[in-house]
Amino acid sequence: MTSFDSFRKSDFEKMKYNNDSVPEKFILSKRIGTDPNYKHEIVWKNAIGFLVLHLLAIWGFLIILTGGITFKTFLWILLTAFFSSEGVTIGAHRLFAHNTFTATPVLKFFLIVGQTMAGQNSVFIWSRDHRLHHRYADTDGDPHNSKRGFFFCHMGWLMMKKHPYVLGLGKRIDMSDLQADWMVMLQKKYYYYLYFVFAVFIPVFVPCYYFGETLRTSLLTCYLFRYVAQLNGTWLVNSAAHLYGTRPYDKKLQPVESWFVSFISLGEGWHNYHHAFPWDYKAAELSMHFNQSASFIRFFEKVGLASDLKSASPEMVKRRAMKTGDGTHYELGNDKDRNAVTAVGFLHPLNPSYNVVYSAPDAVLEDKGLPLYHENDVFDPNVVKRKTGAA
Incomplete structure (x- = not known):
């Protein structure tokens, strides 16, 4: 494995994900695997943030289990969870990341809205990371390398600084198709505003206004519980689906x-x-x-x-x-x-x-x-x- 001692953090921070070639000093060794000596650096604000999110989601789950929401609110949670999950599965994954089919602008619009509601970053970033995952699957070039263990590939990778290979190899991924898609780039530009509207405000507002839920209850169940449950469902594809099963x-x-x-x-x-x-x-x-x-x-x-x-x-x-x-x-x-x-x-x-x-x-x-x-x-x-x- 190539040593990372000569890689300067500032060099990677200056590198933007685009279609330019990787600078020569960032070219990897001819064989890419998993370096057992490399230690990921924890990003504590991310780790603490995910801990708080999960604790609040458990609170929301307990409210649901104890009958603390109306049946209409429960159906609303299922509806928003299903719609946003398909925004990721059909939209970000099968349409945008892999181009497995062609969608009309109307369908693309609703899939992007659903993917935004899921709150798993913009379509552009999601697709870039997923293409990188496929190209360098289960190596240090994979953002969620399963060779690092269940916790890392499930969620730990989001709590740690990206491996230098992930940063460098990300520049090799061709994203020109999505860069030419105005809907994708518009969502990328205004993602955080759109996220607040579609992932937080609408899911929380509807039960408060129409079903008589309190703001706290709606926030804990319709946003936090739904969001964290969906995240873990997606993460299982990165973890369990790389570790426990068959390879026919x-x-x-x-x-x-x-x-x-x-x-x-x-x-x-x-x-x-x-x-x-x-x-x-x-x-x-x-x-x-x-x-x-x-x-x-x-x-x-x-x-x-x-x-x-x-x-x-x-x-x-x-x-x-x-x-x-x-x-x-x-x-x-x-x-x-x-x-x-x-x-x-x-x-x-x-x-x-x-x-x-x-x-x-x-x-x-x-x-x-x-x-x-x-x-x-x-x-x-x-x-x-x-x-x-x-x-």
């Missing part, structure tokens, strides 16, 4: 298939498939199992709000699973590997400890990283097909 499509990739995470995150837990085929709008081979996001995208296509849905062909999926899978595929796998999967306690697909017994693969990449999509394949009709006829 590529056992060389750290991400796993997790029924539990897919159930929690509206379809984002089929993560081994997603990292193998990141351009697929389904983010999964099958779309009928805990993947409401894929169903909504198909609905949007039917009503003319979405088009050009991209999906890996069954032939390509089969070749990948047969060549690099771990043998646990529901159809192409074998009984020996399937039966080797273990779980603590009652064996059930939703058990979050449902896991393979072999050691996780080493994540050591070339400095160019992994492809965000297969440039030569994505336009090949034999490899990528529209939704029609796909699983």
Whole structure:
């Protein structure tokens, strides 16, 4: 690993995320993995802030458990949570970060509003970090490197200063498509104002004005509890879906298939498939199992709000699973590997400890990283097909 002693903090602070080449002195070693000797520096204001947020969210949760809100308010929490979660899942993730389909301006507008309500930073920053995550997955170039342990990849990475590789490699990520999107850049420019309106004011105001809730109760339940619960649901994709599950499509990739995470995150837990085929709008081979996001995208296509849905062909999926899978595929796998999967306690697909017994693969990449999509394949009709006829 390259030593970081010669990297000056001021140099990185001056570096803005754009499409310029990384200065020569920031070029990495030819092989990128996880340096066990590197120690992340804690950002205490972030750590304390997340602690306070979680304590207040627990207070809100206790209010809900003890019947301290009306049924209308409870439904409002579910509605805002669902709408904002799909803003992240369908919008920030499948549309903007991966370009898995094309959306009309109307659909883009509502997805951006939903993503703003979720409060996970702007679409531009979310997508940049996610593309970086895919290109340098589970290495020091990954913002939430799972090789650093569950807590780090779940939420600890947000409490620590970014690794120099994350800062340097972030400049390599092509963001020109989003820079050319006026809606995305407008949200980025006014994100904090929009966040207050859509994530705080509206969710809190409606129960106070229409359902008779007090400001404190509405703030604790409709904003703080909802916000923190959604954050942890998203974070499970970075943590549990990289650690506990199976790898039927590529056992060389750290991400796993997790029924539990897919159930929690509206379809984002089929993560081994997603990292193998990141351009697929389904983010999964099958779309009928805990993947409401894929169903909504198909609905949007039917009503003319979405088009050009991209999906890996069954032939390509089969070749990948047969060549690099771990043998646990529901159809192409074998009984020996399937039966080797273990779980603590009652064996059930939703058990979050449902896991393979072999050691996780080493994540050591070339400095160019992994492809965000297969440039030569994505336009090949034999490899990528529209939704029609796909699983």
